[in-house]
Amino acid sequence: MPTTINKSARSGSSSRSSGKDSSLWKWGLGAGVGAAALGVVAFNAAKTRRAEASNPPIGEFIEVDGVRLHYLEKGTGPVIVLLHGNGTMIQDWIASGVFGRLAETHRVIAFDRPGFGHSERPRSVVWTPAAQARVLASAIAKLGARDATIVGHSFGTMVAVALGLDHPEVASSLVLISGYYYPSARVDALVAAPPAIPIIGDVLRFTVSPLVAAASQDLMEKQMFGPAPVSEGWREDFPFKMTLRPSQIRAAAADAAIMVPAAASMAPRLAELQMPVTIISGSGDHVVTPSKQSGRLNEDLAKGRLTMIEGAGHMVHHTAADEVAAKIRNSASNAG
DSSP states (O other): OOOOOOHHHHHHHHHHHHHHHHHHHHHHHHHHHHHHHHHHHHHHHHHHHHHHHHSOOOSEEEEETTEEEEEEEEOOSSEEEEEOOTTOOHHHHHHHTHHHHHHTTSEEEEEOOTTSTTOOOOTTSOOOHHHHHHHHHHHHHHTTOOSEEEEEETHHHHHHHHHHHHOTTTEEEEEEESOOOSOOOOHHHHHHOGGGSTTHHHHHHHTHHHHHHHHTHHHHHHHHHTTSOOOHHHHHHOOGGGGGSHHHHHHHHHHHHHHHHHHHHHGGGGGGOOSOEEEEEETTOSSSOTIIIIIHHHHHOTTEEEEEETTOOTTHHHHTHHHHHHHHHHHHHHOO
């Protein structure tokens, strides 16, 4: 008797088997990706612990408005306050040699801006330059350092300008180095901003962002220092691994995200600055365009004095530390 084969049943069985295999494959892939992500998180956490253990706080702490700020103070005399740029910390001023030069003749206070180095950056605050200036103005006053010369580098210039505009009682003069003052199209800011996005950014900064930043170190340093070579001080004394911590990556991303809108908000007020303003720029800056930023600011300010240093880039305070320190000292001496 002929055997009847139920093709429909066999096809259904095959389909169920195929679907089951597909689900198992997807489950296995998801589990593998999850395990890999957890491994990366653990790796980055271990690197963070090692970086912080190797680079403990080098200064003191002051708490203002519920925010704990790390600062380093040295020297006596007229007060100079140093504010670093995006992604760095107090050690940038030390590695350049500017901090030590100034401390020979002045009372120098260098801050880790909120979220950088060992300073806190509560997530409940949108840390615009104005918001950072409010906290720093309180800290400066609490330290008895009114009528200070405020020195900012890169993003730190925006905070310095905010101090000059909104807190002139603590700022007798400004020194603005490699600054950004007028809004412009910034692809680099868009690329750097994602780690600041809630949830998505948290995933990035604990997983891939530290790895990408570490792999990009040489390229980033050439961009920052060019056309000049990377300074020996930076290579030997700046704790680059501290910049790879998820907390600092978030702070740097947030500063990048706010940079253009903050400049758009601040630019119409620049002419209100009443104190002397010393502007310093490297002629070959690859990060900001000197003529469109420092040059334009000098034209817009009644009390602006521009120094353009040939052959230097964005990190002009490393390349020409003696000249930069001399300009800062001169500003502090002539303030008031």
